[in-house]
Structures are given as C-alpha cells and as structure tokens.
Amino acid sequence: MTAPLLEVSGLAKHFPVERGVLFSQRLGVVRAVDGVSFTVERGETLALVGESGCGKSTTARLVLRLIPPTAGTIRFGGEDITRLQGEALRRLRQRMQIIFQDPFASLNPRMTVAEILEEPLKVHGIGGRAERQARVRELLGLVGLASYHAGRYPHEFSGGQRQRIGIARALAPNPELVVCDEPVSALDVSIQAQVVNLLGDLKRELDLSYLFIAHDLAVVKHVADRVAVMYLGRIVEMAGKDEIFAAPRHPYTRTLLAAIPRPDPHLKPAAVASGDIPSPLDPPAGCHFHTRCAFAIARCRSESPVLAAAGGGNGAGHFVACHRAEELPAAVLPHGAAALPPNAERRLALYAELSRGA
Amino acid sequence: MTELLRIEGLRTVFRQKMGEVPAVDGVDLAVERGETLGIVGESGCGKSVLSLSIMRLVAAPGRIAAGRVLFEGNDLLGLPAAAMRAIRGNRIAMIFQEPMTSLNPAHSVGRQIMEAMRAHDRSLGARALRARAVEALARVRIPAPERRLHEYPHQLSGGMRQRVMIAMALACRPDLLIADEPTTALDVTVQAEILALLGDLQRETGMAIILITHDLGVVAETADRVAVMYAGRIVEQGPVGALFDDPQHPYTLGLLGSIPRLEQTRERLLAIDGAVPPPFALPSGCRFHPRCVFAHEACAETDPKLARVGADAGHRVACLRAPLEQFVSRAA
Numbered sequence: 278m279t280a281p282l283l284e285v286s287g288l289a290k291h292f293p294v295e296r297g298v299l300f301s302q303r304l305g306v307v308r309a310v311d312g313v314s315f316t317v318e319r320g321e322t323l324a325l326v327g328e329s330g331c332g333k334s335t336t337a338r339l340v341l342r343l344i345p346p347t348a349g350t351i352r353f354g355g356e357d358i359t360r361l362q363g364e365a366l367r368r369l370r371q372r373m374q375i376i377f378q379d380p381f382a383s384l385n386p387r388m389t390v391a392e393i394l395e396e397p398l399k400v401h402g403i404g405g406r407a408e409r410q411a412r413v414r415e416l417l418g419l420v421g422l423a424s425y426h427a428g429r430y431p432h433e434f435s436g437g438q439r440q441r442i443g444i445a446r447a448l449a450p451n452p453e454l455v456v457c458d459e460p461v462s463a464l465d466v467s468i469q470a471q472v473v474n475l476l477g478d479l480k481r482e483l484d485l486s487y488l489f490i491a492h493d494l495a496v497v498k499h500v501a502d503r504v505a506v507m508y509l510g511r512i513v514e515m516a517g518k519d520e521i522f523a524a525p526r527h528p529y530t531r532t533l534l535a536a537i538p539r540p541d542p543h544l545k546p547a548a549v550a551s552g553d554i555p556s557p558l559d560p561p562a563g564c565h566f567h568t569r570c571a572f573a574i575a576r577c578r579s580e581s582p583v584l585a586a587a588g589g590g591n592g593a594g595h596f597v598a599c600h601r602a603e604e605l606p607a608a609v610l611p612h613g614a615a616a617l618p619p620n621a622e623r624r625l626a627l628y629a630e631l632s633r634g635a
Numbered sequence: 636m637t638e639l640l641r642i643e644g645l646r647t648v649f650r651q652k653m654g655e656v657p658a659v660d661g662v663d664l665a666v667e668r669g670e671t672l673g674i675v676g677e678s679g680c681g682k683s684v685l686s687l688s689i690m691r692l693v694a695a696p697g698r699i700a701a702g703r704v705l706f707e708g709n710d711l712l713g714l715p716a717a718a719m720r721a722i723r724g725n726r727i728a729m730i731f732q733e734p735m736t737s738l739n740p741a742h743s744v745g746r747q748i749m750e751a752m753r754a755h756d757r758s759l760g761a762r763a764l765r766a767r768a769v770e771a772l773a774r775v776r777i778p779a780p781e782r783r784l785h786e787y788p789h790q791l792s793g794g795m796r797q798r799v800m801i802a803m804a805l806a807c808r809p810d811l812l813i814a815d816e817p818t819t820a821l822d823v824t825v826q827a828e829i830l831a832l833l834g835d836l837q838r839e840t841g842m843a844i845i846l847i848t849h850d851l852g853v854v855a856e857t858a859d860r861v862a863v864m865y866a867g868r869i870v871e872q873g874p875v876g877a878l879f880d881d882p883q884h885p886y887t888l889g890l891l892g893s894i895p896r897l898e899q900t901r902e903r904l905l906a907i908d909g910a911v912p913p914p915f916a917l918p919s920g921c922r923f924h925p926r927c928v929f930a931h932e933a934c935a936e937t938d939p940k941l942a943r944v945g946a947d948a949g950h951r952v953a954c955l956r957a958p959l960e961q962f963v964s965r966a967a
Binding site: 328329330435436437438465466467468469470471473474477492493494495496498499522532533534535536537538539540541542543544553554617618620621624625627628629631632 | 677678679792793794795822823824825826827830849850851852853855856858875876879880881882885888889890891892893894895896897903904905906907908910928929959
C-alpha cells in the first residue's frame with residue numbers, strides 16, 4: 278500500500294493576542310487549530326466541516342504551507358514538508374493548489390482570463406508561450422467556458438462563471454491536491470449545483486484529490502468520500518460519508534445536520550442547539566461543545582474527550598470525540614421520511630432525463 | 636385575513652446606453668396581514684429591486700415606470716416624500732443580507748438603535764430611549780442586552796449582528812418586514828436560529844414578512860405563500876403546500892433539483908444550465924426558454940401569462956407546457 282497523498286498529524290496553530298505596540302502585553306492565545314490529525318488518500322475527497330471560527334480555513338492554509346504551524350507535521354506524498362523552504366517549497370506549490378470562497382475578490386480585475394490562467398504556468402516555468410496558450414484553451418474547455426472568454430475581464434462574468442475561472446486557475450499547473458475553501462458558499466443554490474457537479478467531473482477525469490472545506494453538510498454529501506467535523510480547533514467526528522450521514526455520533530454533527538433547511542413545507546423546522554460558537558480565546562473547559570450540548574453531564578465540563586474509534590455498528594474508520602458516544606440514543610434524523618411529494622418527484626425525474634438527453 | 640399590501644403591474648426600469656431596460660417587469664402580488672410571502676429566484680432575477688421598489692428606495696439610473704403599490708389601500712408611489720418617510724422604517728421595515736455592511740462600524744450598537752428610534756419619535760428622552768433600546772435587544776433574544784448596547788459591530792458574531800439589525804427594524808413595530816436574503820451570509824446553524832426567531836417575532840407581533848431568498852429550502856420552512864421570480868417576472872406562485880407538492884414551472888423544478896438533499900442518493904445534482912439573462916438581453920417569448928429542458932418552438936415566440944393550474948385555487952403558473960403531466964404520463 279502506498280503512503281497517503283496528505284498526512285497531517287498533531288497539527289496546531291496558535292495565534293498570540295497582544296495589546297499595545299511598544300511594550301506589548303500578551304493577553305492570551307487563540308488556539309485556532311489545536312492538535313488535528315487526518316489523511317487524504319490519492320483520488321479521495323476529505324471534507325472539513327464546521328461553523329465560522331472552527332479553524333477549518335486555518336487548517337487549509339497550514340496544509341498549503343501558507344502559514345507556519347505551531348506544532349505537528351505535514352507529509353505530502355510521503356515526504357515531510359513541515360519545514361520545507363525556498364526552491365523546494367516553491368516546487369511543492371505546483372502540486373497543491375487552492376480554490377477560494379469569494380470569486381469576486383480572488384480574481385485580479387486588471388487581468389484578462391487568459392493572463393489569470395497563464396500566470397501559474399509562468400510562475401512554475403511550465404511550457405513556452407505557444408504551449409501555455411494552448412493550455413489556457415484546454416483549461417477553459419475543462420471548466421465549461423468558451424475559448425473566446427480568454428480575452429475578457431473578470432467583471433464581465435457572473436459569480437458562477439468566475440468560480441469556474443478560479444477552478445481553471447487552480448488546475449493550471451496540474452496539481453495532485455486541490456484545497457477547495459468553501460468554493461460554493463457564495464453562490465446561488467442553482468449555481469452551486471453546477472459547480473458541485475463540475476468539481477465531481479474534474480476529479481474523475483483528472484484523478485484529483487480534494488480537501489473540501491464547507492459549513493454545509495448537505496453540499497458535502499455530494500462531493501466527499503470522508504467527512505471530518507471540526508469544532509473550536511479540534512476534530513470531533515470523522516467517518517466515511519455514508520457512515521456519518523446514516524449514524525452521526527457526535528451531538529455537534531447532529532446539530533449541523535438538523536440545521537439544514539429541507540425543501541418540504543410539511544416538516545416542522547428542527548430544533549437546533551442554540552448559542553454562538555464560544556470565543557476560541559477562552560474556550561470552555563472539558564469538552565468544548567458542552568455549553569451547547571443537550572446531552573452534557575458533569576464529566577463533559579471537566580474532562581476533554583479524545584478522538585477514538587467509535588464502537589458498535591459497522592464503525593470501522595469512524596472516530597468520535599465524545600464521552601457519551603456509546604450511550605447516546607441513535608440519532609433521530611429529521612430527514613428520515615423526507616422524500617418529495619410524488620408529483621414533484623416524478624417531474625424531477627423527467628427533468629433529469631431530459632437534461633441528460635440534451 | 637385582510638390584505639396589507641397589494642402590488643399591481645409594477646415595472647421598474649434602469650436607464651442604460653441602449654435605453655431603459657426592465658429589472659422588474661409587470662409584477663402583481665398581494666400580502667395578507669400576519670403572513671409570510673417567500674420570493675424566490677437566482678441573483679439578477681429582480682427580487683431585490685422589487686423589494687426596493689416597495690420601499691421607494693430605487694436609486695438613479697433606476698426608476699419606477701409603472702404600477703401601483705397599495706399599502707392598506709393607499710398607493711405608496713403617489714405619496715409625498717414626507718409621508719413616505721413616515722411609513723418607511725415605521726410601518727414597513729427592511730433587513731438586508733450583509734449585517735456587517737448595514738451597520739456603522741464607528742458607532743456602538745446602542746447608539747445606532749437609539750438613532751433609529753429617535754428619528755421616528757422625537758419626543759423620547761434619553762432615559763426612555765435607552766430603556767426601549769434594551770427592550771429591543773432583549774426581544775431578539777440577545778443575552779445581557781444592557782452590556783451589548785456599548786459594543787461595536789466588530790465585537791459581535793454574524794448571527795448577533797443580524798439580530799441587532801432585526802431589533803432595529805422591529806423597534807417601531809412595523810406591520811410589514813421585508814427581509815432580503817437575511818441568512819445567506821450565515822452558517823447553517825445560525826440561519827436556523829434567525830429563521831426561528833423571525834417566526835417567533837411574527838407570532839408575537841402579528842407582522843407580515845416578505846422573505847427574499849434564492850433557497851427553496853428556506854422558503855419551505857418559513858413561508859405561507861411563495862412567488863418564484865425569473866428575469867423580472869413571477870413565473871409561478873401559490874400556497875407553499877401546493878407549490879412544493881405540485882411544482883409546475885420548469886424553473887421551479889430546477890431550483891428544487893439544485894438543492895443538495897441529505898436523503899438523496901443520486902450523485903449528480905440537477906442543475907439549471909446557464910444563467911439569468913441580463914435585462915438588456917431578454918430572450919423572446921418565454922424568458923426561461925433558452926435554459927428550459929421542456930421548451931419547444933412555441934416557447935420562443937409566445938410570452939406565457941400566469942394562469943391557474945392544479946388543484947389549489949391560488950396556484951398559478953406562466954408556462955405554455957403546463958401542466959407538465961403530458962410528459963409525465965409519457966415517461967411513466
């Protein structure tokens with residue numbers, strides 16, 4: 278068996294919080310990422326899911342070596358890249374690329390699409406002028422844009438098209454790993470579906486691996502092979518996609534699932550764990566989630582649970598960090614009976630059939 | 636139920652190089668007291684311009700070219716500016732998508748709430764204002780409201796900021812709240828909380844809500860009636876039950892199919908190809924026909940009108956191919 282493409286262990290990033298400039302005084306430390314371990318196999322999509330402020334984007338930046346970690350190691354293709362510097366680091370960047378959340382802020386408004394797509398090729402010294410231009414045309418085709426789009430500027434495109442340009446730019450140097458940082462959160466639902474489908478097609482065609490960052494578990498269901506749920510800098514549950522959606526063990530995972538709006542007016546909105554995510558500057562003692570957890574007991578307030586293999590069921594590869602994981606009642610999934618009404622389902626099936634034919 | 640707002644033939648145009656182009660093009664709608672009307676569509680379909688038109692907040696080069704907006708029977712479009720100001724924020728209030736940009740970063744939350752209150756009631760003294768601001772924050776379930784008064788927008792989370800916006804909007808106890816994508820920038824958990832809060836407040840105060848969103852899932856959980864908008868027009872409308880049980884317009888179906896669903900095993904999502912046409916390049920006939928998988932030749936020529944469809948008397952659709960049953964039976 279070959280080594281995983283990406284192997285992260287004990288990764289941590291602590292940001293000091295200081296007051297004053299000259300005689301600065303340390304007020305505390307934000308543990309944005311606090312001991313995170315996971316792997317991404319070749320050809321696999323691992324989704325990192327959690328609310329704003331849980332540390333998922335910081336984790337992505339650490340993996341890409343855009344910021345230095347406080348502790349832990351990152352191995353890419355079997356090689357330790359945690360302390361890589363200079364030319365070696367630059368060459369590594371060709372193999373790992375990123376797609377950003379905001380397609381409006383992440384494209385230079387003064388560059389044409391051709392220039393945007395050519396830039397990573399120039400930076401990495403890939404091909405001559407003619408080859409690069411051929412590659413630009415190829416990339417546009419890959420993401421479903423036309424070759425005449427090459428001469429246009431970002432402002433001439435809609436949000437969904439801009440995100441396609443961002444995807445093409447990430448694919449330009451032929452990376453092995455693509456970090457997708459909330460690539461569809463800023464898009465309309467209908468455009469989200471287009472981009473989610475495109476990412477799936479590209480992964481199969483180009484044999485890519487994704488680290489997919491998201492806050493919406495419903496989107497994740499359609500892209501991920503495995504899912505890791507993060508809360509306040511730590512992974513609280515990790516499992517294969519089918520396992521985590523069929524039998525979520527951590528109360529936080531259940532909260533995220535219950536919060537998804539369902540397109541069925543006959544269902545009552547689910548009650549959702551209330552309250553904001555606590556400040557990472559001063560996280561609650563014990564299990565970080567106990568302040569919002571309906572199942573919390575005294576032990577949860579004092580003792581921090583570790584991520585351990587979940588017992589029972591077909592829990593191979595299912596890890597959960599919860600003192601009560603074994604004794605919680607089976608999750609009552611709010612979406613259990615939620616098939617669409619027969620008329621809607623029939624017409625949607627027809628819609629699917631016609632759009633395949635088209 | 637009595638009718639609170641009625642919109643008739645509303646047309647809002649924007650002046651461009653090639654002449655005036657319509658962003659809202661002949662919209663008829665009604666909102667009853669105490670109900671929630673969901674308006675659904677993609678970016679660029681005209682739903683935000685529609686809500687700004689109700690408030691008479693359309694800025695140049697845009698203008699309202701035709702139609703009436705009847706609020707309790709009075710046409711808002713004919714009111715003098717001062718009379719409109721007395722309604723805006725007082726009887727009809729509005730909240731926006733991005734709570735960070737809607738709040739002033741240089742002033743404390745309390746000062747901003749009190750400023751809005753004083754604008755509508757000059758007789759209030761400092762102490763009374765403060766008490767009402769605390770009450771307004773408490774009403775949107777913000778913990779320790781006295782302390783929050785002194786905080787600045789950057790000190791609050793996205794959900795708390797949206798609560799502050801709602802507190803400001805509801806300070807004058809409006810009869811109608813227009814919520815323009817109020818939860819789009821928020822986490823799903825926070826979205827669920829804000830939607831539940833809006834529902835609770837509606838039950839407490841009896842206000843009507845116009846909820847504008849691109850997500851049919853949000854509409855299903857909150858709205859009593861739904862209007863689906865495309866390229867400046869309403870293409871389907873009806874009670875929420877009828878619309879979801881018996882969706883008729885191909886665009887409604889496309890929006891429904893785009894929602895990633897947990898119980899769905901299909902790997903590929905149904906997507907609507909292409910994008911909303913810009914108002915200066917509207918297709919002939921049915922404006923949706925270039926993106927429609929059900930379209931045939933007539934759709935490019937004839938502009939369909941809203942007409943009754945299905946079992947429910949309030950359910951209307953603008954589609955030449957409706958009911959799509961003719962295809963359903965063939966496929967079955």
